[in-house]
Amino acid sequence: MEFKRLLKQGRTSLFIGLLFLAGCLLLSKMLLGHEAGTWAAVVCESLTIAGWVAMWRPMQIYLYDWWPLLRRSWIYAKMSHMPVELIQKGKS
Numbered sequence: 001m002e003f004k005r006l007l008k009q010g011r012t013s014l015f016i017g018l019l020f021l022a023g024c025l026l027l028s029k030m031l032l033g034h035e036a037g038t039w040a041a042v043v044c045e046s047l048t049i050a051g052w053v054a055m056w057r058p059m060q061i062y063l064y065d066w067w068p069l070l071r072r073s074w075i076y077a078k079m080s081h082m083p084v085e086l087i088q089k090g091k092s
Contacts, residue, residue: 003069010061017055024051 028047032040 003066003073006061006066006069010058010065013061014055014058017058020054021051024048024054 024047028044032044
């Protein structure tokens with residue numbers, strides 16, 4: 001269930017990140033598409049970087065965050081096959 005929740009969060013984050021990235025890139029081209037100059041270049045690069053930074057969390061989820069959940073499921077699978085013995089202690 002936690003894995004499904006993580007993937008849902010990843011999809012939502014990816015959708016938002018892609019929209020923000022597209023918005024930043026479009027805004028950069030619309031506002032500063034053909035302008036030359038230092039400030040135009042700084043604003044253009046800043047919008048591009050901001051858009052890619054918005055993609056950080058979705059990429060983190062899909063590349064790294066699911067590994068601990070997978071490892072935990074392997075441990076639980078191994079534990080489910082362990083022999084268990086219950087011993088009742090004598091009453092005092």
